[in-house]
Each structure stands twice: as C-alpha cells, then as structure tokens.
Amino acid sequence: MDVLELKKMAHKVREGIVTSIYSAKAGHPGGSLSAADLFTYLYFEELHVDPKCPQMQERDRFVLSKGHTAPGLYAALAYRGFFPVEDLKTLRHVGSYLQGHPDMKCVPGVDMSTGSLGQGLSAAVGMALAAKMDQKDYRVYAMCGDGEIQEGQIWEAAMFAGHRRLDNLVVIVDHNRLQIDGRVEDVCSPYPMDEKFRAFQFHTITIDGHNFEEIDAAFKEAKQTKGMPTAIIANTQKGRGVSFMEDAAEWHGKAPKEAEFYVAMEELKKAGEALCQ
Numbered sequence: 626m627d628v629l630e631l632k633k634m635a636h637k638v639r640e641g642i643v644t645s646i647y648s649a650k651a652g653h654p655g656g657s658l659s660a661a662d663l664f665t666y667l668y669f670e671e672l673h674v675d676p677k678c679p680q681m682q683e684r685d686r687f688v689l690s691k692g693h694t695a696p697g698l699y700a701a702l703a704y705r706g707f708f709p710v711e712d713l714k715t716l717r718h719v720g721s722y723l724q725g726h727p728d729m730k731c732v733p734g735v736d737m738s739t740g741s742l743g744q745g746l747s748a749a750v751g752m753a754l755a756a757k758m759d760q761k762d763y764r765v766y767a768m769c770g771d772g773e774i775q776e777g778q779i780w781e782a783a784m785f786a787g788h789r790r791l792d793n794l795v796v797i798v799d800h801n802r803l804q805i806d807g808r809v810e811d812v813c814s815p816y817p818m819d820e821k822f823r824a825f826q827f828h829t830i831t832i833d834g835h836n837f838e839e840i841d842a843a844f845k846e847a848k849q850t851k852g853m854p855t856a857i858i859a860n861t862q863k864g865r866g867v868s869f870m871e872d873a874a875e876w877h878g879k880a881p882k883e884a885e886f887y888v889a890m891e892e893l894k895k896a897g898e899a900l901c902q
C-alpha cells in the first residue's frame with residue numbers, strides 16, 4: 626500500500642475501534658486509537674501473514690503485550706480479512722470469540738493470549754529464540770505500552786533478547802505518555818527509554834508513530850539490523866483521531882456514551898472524506 630492507502634485503512638481501523646467499544650459498552654479506546662497507525666502498517670505492509678491460513682508455519686508472529694488494546698488489533702485483523710468486520714460489534718458480548726483481551730484459541734490471527742501486563746514480551750522473546758533454534762526465517766513483533774514497560778518482567782525479557790542477539794525480534798513501544806493513573810512520567814518514569822533499551826543491547830529507533838513514512842523507514846531499518854534486537858519507540862497521541870479523547874487519561878478504559886459515539890463517528894467520517902479528496 627502507498628501512504629494514502631495506509632492512511633485510509635488506518636481511518637477504517639479507528640472507526641472499527643470506536644464502533645466495537647461502543648457496542649461493548651466497555652473497553653480501552655485511548656491506547657487502541659494511539660496504536661491504530663502501527664496496527665495498520667503491521668498488518669497491511671509489514672507482517673508476512675495469510676488470513677486464509679492463519680496458522681501457516683512460516684508466518685511472522687505478533688504479540689500484543691498490552692493486551693487491553695485488543696479492539697485495535699481486532700479491527701486490523703478484521704479489515705485484513707481474518708474474520709468479518711461486522712463481528713467487531715460483538716466485542717465482549719456473552720458468547721463472542723472477541724473477548725476483552727486477545728485469545729489465541731478463539732481469534733484467527735492471534736498468536737498469543739495476553740492481558741497480564743509485562744508478560745507478552747517474554748512470550749515474543751521465546752518465539753524469536755525458537756525461530757533461531759529451528760533455523761526459521763520468520764520474524765517476531767511485540768507491542769508494549771509505555772506504562773507497561775514499568776513492569777520488571779519487560780526488562781528481564783529485554784536482557785535475555787539482547788544477550789541472545791535476537792535480531793529477528795522487534796519491540797514496538799506505543800509511547801502515548803499516558804496510563805490509567807495519569808502521565809507515565811508522574812506514575813513511574815521509564816525515561817530515557819532509548820538509552821535503557823540500548824543498555825540491554827538493543828538497536829533503538831525513535832519515530833512519530835502517526836507518520837507512515839517514518840514507520841516504514843523504521844521497520845526497514847529493523848530488518849537490516851543484524852546481531853541485536855530492535856526497539857522502535859513510537860511517539861503517539863492517546864485517543865488519536867477523536868478530539869475529546871486525545872491526550873486524555875480518562876479515556877484509557879471507558880466506552881463512549883451514545884452522544885459521544887455519534888460525535889466521534891462524525892469526526893472520523895469527516896476525516897475519512899478529507900482523505901478521499
């Protein structure tokens with residue numbers, strides 16, 4: 626896809642996020658929206674996957690370590706063709722396979738069940754090591770939240786990945802600067818992120834996580850990096866695309882009410898129309 630097509634698809638992903646969370650009357654819009662461009666690039670440009678064969682052995686693996694932002698992952702998977710887009714409206718409903726956190730046993734395209742913050746990266750590191758041991762070419766990607774990397778297990782996994790020189794591993798930090806309790810720097814500062822990852826023998830890249838040119842360049846650089854894993858620190862905005870959710874910690878984990886839903890969808894509709902002009 627070219628940049629314009631990626632922007633259009635990211636717009637659809639954002640509509641899917643808002644629609645699913647509104648339908649569920651629960652969920653996490655802020656971090657799902659901040660990562661929407663990253664989800665879009667991963668599933669429509671970067672990852673070697675096949676919706677018709679979700680479990681093919683040579684596929685790239687993706688682990689959503691910040692599992693509460695499942696609505697963003699689900700929207701990308703749906704538009705990529707892993708399951709019907711209409712099913713997004715069943716998020717968190719009784720009997721739906723689209724649970725509040727990703728479940729690898731139920732959702733086509735999900736490689737790891739996640740939800741307990743800090744644990745997803747360890748799973749991704751294990752996958753990357755398995756690829757090396759089995760002499761396979763697939764790559765492994767893990768998305769973490771900037772609040773999530775306050776967890777000690779993240780750094781245990783990073784230490785192991787750097788020590789083992791897992792250059793088939795890419796860690797993406799969705800750096801939207803907010804977590805459920807407020808600003809990340811006030812709750813428990815993880816800064817400077819880039820220097821910390823470098824100390825664990827990572828190649829680090831810092832980008833604007835809403836700029837597809839920068840996203841594209843970062844993932845290409847990661848593929849060219851040998852002998853060490855890569856950490857992409859993506860500067861994003863919480864709630865991106867919905868004005869009243871942007872940079873607002875209170876939208877970390879609540880659903881829009883009816884009036885708010887229609888305002889949000891109208892804003893997204895206008896933004897989508899502008900992309901088509």
